[in-house]
Amino acid sequence: MNRRQFGGLIAATATVGPAGLAVADDKKPQAGEDKFPVMHNGRRPEIGMLLYPGMTLMDLLGPQTVLSTSCNVHLVWKNTELIESDSGVILKPTGKLGDCPKDLDVLFVGGGPGQLAVMSDPEVLKFMADRGARAKYVTSVCTGSLILGAAGLLRGYKATSHWAFHDALALFGATPVTARVVTDRNRISGGGVTAGIDFGLTLLAKMLGDDMAKMTQLALEYDPQPPFDAGTPKKAGKEIIKKMEEWVGPFGGKMTASCVAAAKVMGEYTPEKK
């Protein structure tokens, strides 16, 4: 998982092996790899990201793409069977929860309809609370912050979420903030879905410096030019919101009910309560 992504893209040094899996031309550190400062005396940061069935893959892939070139990223779930994202992408975790390093630089979780099951799953919440208690940064994108909340990791912290679910953060003792990326001590949360790219670059700069973040932004040609200006409820306007509600049904519903239920048992899984 340590492949140097945009090294591969830009220099095009990767080839495809007989097993059909992409492999680097050689396994030795490539040109310049050890020239760039990395945190903790040359160690690549360890990133633990939670996969789950029904996740919104884009929540995770923004930061995963940004971080994977310079960090070791672990994509973990309860087992390593295939899972399906909410948009129909079929994925295989790189390891089980127990395979994730115990002392992480970053614990990350994104959102998605599958989180209704995750927020009432003791095994997963216990994992999140355990790794979150020791991780250097405890992070989320979109409604992933509600999973952090359910694991008791946002009590007394400011945080953000997808715009439609801000209020639910308060159920977990967090203070909802409307912003693209919210940092409160070592908790960093991003807004809905596409905020993961902005979140990822913000986090990367904190860990490995502004220049590394800028090089990554350049490699990913992240110079956004949306063809419309409808990315927030205010900018989209009442007519678009009304059409959207007509199309997908009223917002909230089961997600809020799941948060209420999860908040009732919040803290059961935190290390200090064991």
Place this chain on the structure above:
Amino acid sequence: MNRRQFGGLIAATATVGPAGLAVADDKKPQAGEDKFPVMHNGRRPEIGMLLYPGMTLMDLLGPQTVLSTSCNVHLVWKNTELIESDSGVILKPTGKLGDCPKDLDVLFVGGGPGQLAVMSDPEVLKFMADRGARAKYVTSVCTGSLILGAAGLLRGYKATSHWAFHDALALFGATPVTARVVTDRNRISGGGVTAGIDFGLTLLAKMLGDDMAKMTQLALEYDPQPPFDAGTPKKAGKEIIKKMEEWVGPFGGKMTASCVAAAKVMGEYTPEKK
């Protein structure tokens, strides 16, 4: 693959089945699904997207996320074995090349270091040329345009690519254009990696109207706020480009060589040459 993604996220109606795969609460059309205009007398657009080992998943996931709520997306490769993206995400295609509908609304391909093998693979180029000859839109993000070129699909068209590889487009008879999204008749190409979100919204608006694109933008909270302004070589500046070259080595290399080789046999796989 027809799951209504942000219907799932916003209304949170999805549950997780015993097999570990996300399933919708019911299989019937959900509220409002048939109220919204779709092209071709109520038919959902058919989107064929090429997966391959060593692809840059973000190139594809931007448009896949944007389109999957309102279109049928097919993620196809030569076989349905697991493949690994260049950033280490393990994926399973939803079908083989032959499973992809013959008459597509959209043919799409993204870039990545694995394309060096793809651009010299007769089976894949023949598939691209065949579907491209009949698709309503022939599209790409990042260096995916060079795969379109290798399949003979960009001769006489304007197109774009990742900033580091613009020049290679000319090898395939295309005219390189520096822009986030380039439309020339039914060819639509996006710039590097993250341009896929802008590309996807542009394409969605063409197919299903501006309101559908705006609702999707709102659902994905696509209101980008990059923490730095370094998304193009000009904006990043010479110092960052120099550091990046020191880190990943000189740009181009094998990619250009592969394009030169592919250009020599370009056209062998197009339907009119058969």
